Amino acid sequence: MEHQAKLQYDASLLREALFGFWWRAITGRLLLALVVCIASFAYFWANGDRSWIVGAFGALLLFSVGMIVAVYFVHSANMNRKLKDMGTPEAIFTASETSFSVVSGAGSSTIPWSSITDVWKLERCWLLLFSKAQFITVPLADVPEEMRAFILQRISAAGGKVDG
Template structure:
């Protein structure tokens, strides 16, 4: 890694991981998919109208399935991300990791293994209270507990991440 190097010993908590999953699901599946939810609400209203008029045909069935899809997508996304994220946390011998930040990227080492990523690998960063969510894909993120990182170190990290995008 480059000249400047910051080492950060991070501790993960179950509450942090649960909050990260909840944040991801809310932003990606609900907030960023407003059109889907509006369409589902409109179809639900039409479905209820048809049912109130005695509708029982194929259109009623198709609308019922279409109305059920967004909540099903939400539930499946929540379940899969919770299971995967909490599963990784629980599989760690200790809920700790060593992050090493350098000019050209970041390395992370935990009881589950080690990885190195260049800053350009991060597509998006969501800053949360106590941790950041670093996205390497639309639905793939890593949680960075902030712990005792100093404000100057956080600013340095923001600059590296911003410059790479």
């Protein structure tokens, strides 16, 4: 069985996808580590400690915040470049039993379902993750319910995790 949908992309959808990815990537252990670092820095600073430990916490804090901001802007630039490379902001998404294909003005790819490690469900789109830093955005407005269920079933059957 094969399903096909014509996906339409726009800047607001991609901003939602980017923010959803960024937020989920920084929450959890990274956010907890950042809070511990901030609390430690504030504790030492408030108690008048100006030793190398305070400097180390301060440097770690600056580096961490810089990395969090950089992740957002790197992915933003990458998304904008890919959108521009597409020409017309649309793609044909074809889902079969063993793989899915994406064809756009930027090129085409056929990818086995086993390459998808996670599906992150957002309000208007899904993020199909290949790794912690690579994903494809699937706008839901263009994907019929039957095709959505098929995609999730194929990803789950191949060992991918589906949130929600």
